[in-house]
Amino acid sequence: MASTIRVRATSSGETTEVQALIQHPMDSGFVKNAKGEIIPPHFIQQLTFEYDGKAVFAANWGGGVSKDPYVKFAFKGGKKGDELKISWVDSKGATDTTTAKIQ
Secondary structure, three states: OOOOEEEEEEEEOOEEEEEEEEOOOOEOOOOEOOOOOEOOOEOEEEEEEEEOOEEEEEEEOOOOOOOOOEEEEEEEOOOOOOEEEEEEEEOOOOEEEEEEEEO
């Protein structure tokens, strides 16, 4: 199965800029379908970016985050060719993990 995470990490000097797009429905549990039935909650709860074995970005999300979330941040460190590990866990226990080379 292909990863649901697309990442671009670019190093420039002392900082690395990271952009990520995650494919996920992010259902809040407050929306109804066409039949008027509540769509059960299904959203990413934990999102982590790790560099050199240490978390450089971590988020605990709820149902208020939109479908297919986009994340952009920068951190000090990171060299071209190094790897960045990205992982998430959702409210149904599903997970995804990928790595990206810093450009």
